[in-house]
Amino acid sequence: QQQVKQSPQSLIVQKGGISIINCAYENTAFDYFPWYQQFPGKGPALLIAIRPDVSEKKEGRFTISFNKSAKQFSLHIMDSQPGDSATYFCAARIKAAGNKLTFGGGTRVLVKP
Amino acid sequence: DTEVTQTPKHLVMGMTNKKSLKCEQHMGHRAMYWYKQKAKKPPELMFVYSYEKLSINESVPSRFSPECPNSSLLNLHLHALQPEDSALYLCASSQLSNTGELFFGEGSRLTVL
Numbered sequence: 001q002q003q004v005k006q007s008p009q010s011l012i013v014q015k016g017g018i019s020i021i022n023c024a025y026e027n028t029a030f031d032y033f034p035w036y037q038q039f040p041g042k043g044p045a046l047l048i049a050i051r052p053d054v055s056e057k058k059e060g061r062f063t064i065s066f067n068k069s070a071k072q073f074s075l076h077i078m079d080s081q082p083g084d085s086a087t088y089f090c091a092a093r094i095k096a097a098g099n100k101l102t103f104g105g106g107t108r109v110l111v112k113p
Numbered sequence: 114d115t116e117v118t119q120t121p122k123h124l125v126m127g128m129t130n131k132k133s134l135k136c137e138q139h140m141g142h143r144a145m146y147w148y149k150q151k152a153k154k155p156p157e158l159m160f161v162y163s164y165e166k167l168s169i170n171e172s173v174p175s176r177f178s179p180e181c182p183n184s185s186l187l188n189l190h191l192h193a194l195q196p197e198d199s200a201l202y203l204c205a206s207s208q209l210s211n212t213g214e215l216f217f218g219e220g221s222r223l224t225v226l
Contacts (some may be wrong), residue, residue, distance in 0.1 A: 044215075098161055
């Protein structure tokens, strides 16, 4: 019940295209859903996050869509750029469990120029 | 630049050595975390400190010993490690609030020979 399933494992998109990464969860106690971006040799950095009472959140070219009934959420990267090439992790948290994050398996995104 | 500083960036040790990883943050965060990350995998939580007290230990072997000397510092003492412990060790910090945003350091790349 603590799992967060992420797909696809890898993604190749042309510059200017849309990258879409999907995550699904089972535990309805999750109360916060962040996305982290990780470049090679670096630690993960928070990209954008959403709470289950919101269906969509947009920050620049990055949008999270959240479907509470389906227990799914996704990250859309619009106008993808080569600098967006990185590994993206979705995550979910239960605050009552000590702010512990459960990460998805990660998606390696390659944006071709 | 990350506001969570980890040293050393790289560490090579033998199975009989004793070494320590260090982490420092000056954001006034009262929660600090150790994660372990293997190649092409998501970070795995090891320990959480809340107000300088150990609040979560994810059944980590005793050859890993965390220490939180004060609210800004977090250490991970290593002793009698195994080659399979080779990984990127990430430190993170967060406020103890509803946001749950974790700030990660760049990690310490550990190789056990």
